Amino acid sequence: MxxxxxxxxxxxxxxxxxxxxxxxxxxxxxxxxxxxxxxxxxxxxxxxxxxxxxxxxxxxxxxxxxxxxxxxxxxxxxxxxxxxxxxxxxxxxxxxxxxxxxxxxxxxxxxxxxxxxxxxxxxxxxxxxxxxxxxxxxxxxxxxxxxxxxxxxxxxxxxxxxxxxxxxxxxxxxxxxxxxxxxxxxxxxxxxxxxxxxxxxxxxxxxxxxxxxxxxxxxxxxxxxxxxxAPASRFVATFIGSCNVLDGAVSADGRGVVVPGLGELNAAVPADARPGSGVTLAIRPERVTLSPATTVAATAPLGGVAGTLVERVFLGDEWTFHVRLDSDVVMTVSVPSGQAAAALGAIPDGAPVLLSWAAADARVLPADGSTTAAPSSAPLSSEVSA
Ligand SMILES: Nc1ncnc2c1ncn2[C@@H]1O[C@H](COP(=O)(O)OP(=O)(O)OP(=O)(O)O)[C@@H](O)[C@H]1O
Ligand SMILES: [Mg+2]
Missing domain, CATH: 3.40.50.300 (P-loop containing nucleotide triphosphate hydrolases)
Structure with a gap:
């Protein structure tokens, strides 16, 4: 100064x-x-x-x-x-x-x-x-x-x-x-x-x-x-707080992330991301909105993903919902206990639901992060080309 x-x-x-x-x-x-x-x-x-x-x-x-x-x-x-x-x-x-x-x-x-x-x-x-x-x-x-x-x-x-x-x-x-x-x-x-x-x-x-x-x-x-x-890697995202991670690739128009089995998802894709490059999506459980599948039209602009409500767990200050997506990945959604959670009480386990999030809340991280969690094909192929 x-x-x-x-x-x-x-x-x-x-x-x-x-x-x-x-x-x-x-x-x-x-x-x-x-x-x-x-x-x-x-x-x-x-x-x-x-x-x-x-x-x-x-x-x-x-x-x-x-x-x-x-x-x-x-x-x-x-x-x-x-x-x-x-x-x-x-x-x-x-x-x-x-x-x-x-x-x-x-x-x-x-x-x-x-x-x-x-x-x-x-x-x-x-x-x-x-x-x-x-x-x-x-x-x-x-x-x-x-x-x-x-x-x-x-x-x-x-x-x-x-x-x-x-x-x-x-x-x-x-x-x-x-x-x-x-x-x-x-x-x-x-x-x-x-x-x-x-x-x-x-x-x-x-x-x-x-x-x-x-x-x-x-x-x-x-x-x-x-x-x-804004965790810089998958390791940081999952080590600090809980985090949903989905592997995919930057879409052709560079505006979303395509996840196998789920299609194109809403994400904060950095401007310099190459279409087609492998990435990991990191979404915090409390940033995901859970709604009954019937409200599709209302939430569609946010880019909803369909799934099935598997179970809910009461943790005192919040409820945790587990939702199985069509790709078989289970996502975690947390909702503060009280009115918001009570409104979801009517959805029975096993019911179809919709998950959505704001693009800014889906962080796009390098697929390999900085950990050994990289898909095994990545290091192999780079070894081959070296
Ligand atoms: N005097 C020592 N000789 C040989 N290896 C050591 C020695 N001290 C620590 N290490 C090794 O160094 C690594 C780091 O140890 P360190 O004690 O710094 O870990 P830490 O992050 O503090 O772990 P924790 O959270 O369990 O306390 C470990 O693999 C440990 O086995
Ligand atoms: Mg120590």
């Missing part, structure tokens, strides 16, 4: 890690901003913890470099980096009180005694555990112990806090509460959070930006809404 351009809190350049012959983090470039809540999301074993450990210095990269606040830290040991990490399996000192667990790091860092009490009290207030200062970890619930670990991670006010699945052990309700607490805490203390989670809903609700990883690669870095509404 002005001439004093701030360096990012974290900058990774060509960062990579191999264990023996196994390259678990592929060369990676990434910048994480100051005070950003940045989440890393991906399936088990994709390299999230390894990436975090390289940022902290607990793990030595096989290549590339790490900068913190504009300074290269490749030869700076963990204890001298301005960060703290809350591990996936953290441990509290069982013989120390909550207070002393939180104060521990400050004492190790030789923080002046008169500062320690204020900082510990602040950290305990952040996680709402002031009243528990004298308890031992064994006298706390799992969620309270987790909050002690959080207080300990932020008490030194590091520039960057890395949290590896910090809410993993908590039940759904406590997890939700802690999500709000964490977000509030991060805003209050102005720390950069790098947050690893398996839970996509958690990443969507908390993050400024999300990186989706698979097999050691970062597939997409974007805001939660962009990741959800």
């Amino acid at each position: 002005n001439e004093t351009t701030e360096s990012p809190a974290v900058k990774l350049t060509g960062l990579t890690k191999s264990f023996g012959a196994n390259q678990v983090v592929q060369p990676l470039d990434l910048e994480i901003g100051r005070n950003e809540f940045f989440s890393i999301l991906g399936p088990s074993g994709c390299g999230k913890t390894t990436l975090m450990r390289m940022i902290t210095g607990f793990e030595t990269p096989s290549g590339g470099s790490v900068e913190l606040d504009g300074k290269n830290v490749d030869s700076v040991p963990t204890k001298s980096r301005d960060l703290n990490m809350l591990f996936q399996s953290y441990a509290l000192f069982p013989h120390l009180s909550v207070y002393e667990n939180v104060a521990f790091e400050l004492r190790v860092r030789r923080t002046p005694k008169r500062e320690i009490d204020g900082r510990v009290q602040d950290a305990l207030a952040l996680v709402r555990l002031q009243a528990f200062a004298e308890r031992k970890p064994a006298e706390l619930s799992g969620g309270q112990r987790q909050r002690v670990a959080l207080a300990r991670a932020v008490v030194g006010r590091p520039a960057v806090v890395l949290l590896d699945e910090p809410l993993g052990a908590l039940d759904q309700k406590l997890r939700k509460e802690m999500q709000f607490e964490l977000k509030r805490m991060q805003r209050e203390v102005g720390i950069t959070f790098i947050y690893v989670t398996h839970d996509q809903e958690e990443a969507l609700t908390m993050s400024d930006r999300i990186a989706v990883m698979s097999e050691g690669r970062v597939l997409q870095v974007a805001s939660p809404t962009e990741i959800y509404d």
Whole structure:
């Protein structure tokens, strides 16, 4: 914005890690901003913890470099980096009180005694555990112990806090509460959070930006809404939220997608898409409108697809409908419970129905995405022609 351009809190350049012959983090470039809540999301074993450990210095990269606040830290040991990490399996000192667990790091860092009490009290207030200062970890619930670990991670006010699945052990309700607490805490203390989670809903609700990883690669870095509404690949579309995917090809006039057995479907075909090229259509369940087959005329302009209602499942806040299309593919439609779902109550299971969606809600993705989900003929034919 002005001439004093701030360096990012974290900058990774060509960062990579191999264990023996196994390259678990592929060369990676990434910048994480100051005070950003940045989440890393991906399936088990994709390299999230390894990436975090390289940022902290607990793990030595096989290549590339790490900068913190504009300074290269490749030869700076963990204890001298301005960060703290809350591990996936953290441990509290069982013989120390909550207070002393939180104060521990400050004492190790030789923080002046008169500062320690204020900082510990602040950290305990952040996680709402002031009243528990004298308890031992064994006298706390799992969620309270987790909050002690959080207080300990932020008490030194590091520039960057890395949290590896910090809410993993908590039940759904406590997890939700802690999500709000964490977000509030991060805003209050102005720390950069790098947050690893398996839970996509958690990443969507908390993050400024999300990186989706698979097999050691970062597939997409974007805001939660962009990741959800404009996934760049089939992997991202199906990993974040649920998504209907249909394989097809761009129609001859380049305005829709032809899916075998279903004909031409409404889709947001990019202007540069080649007619006939193979693509994957990705449509979120809540963007699909389900209507009785008798309303064909009314919905026809939206490009309806015929199918049979197989079953419906009540999930509390929504109903999920499964509809078998003529191509035998089963599509999922979600409808908020309440009036909208009640109106569909009259449609019996087994009845013919019509599905429709706005073109903008049917994302057109490359057929092979960036995963191994590509049809097996694609890599074969390219090998043959090479
Ligand atoms: N010290 C090690 N030696 C050899 N292989 C390792 C080592 N640490 C991790 N790996 C391997 O590296 C890959 C990535 O591991 P990592 O712990 O980073 O995954 P993750 O994304 O954090 O998974 P999870 O979500 O299960 O915690 C895995 O295949 C793992 O087996
Ligand atoms: Mg991990």
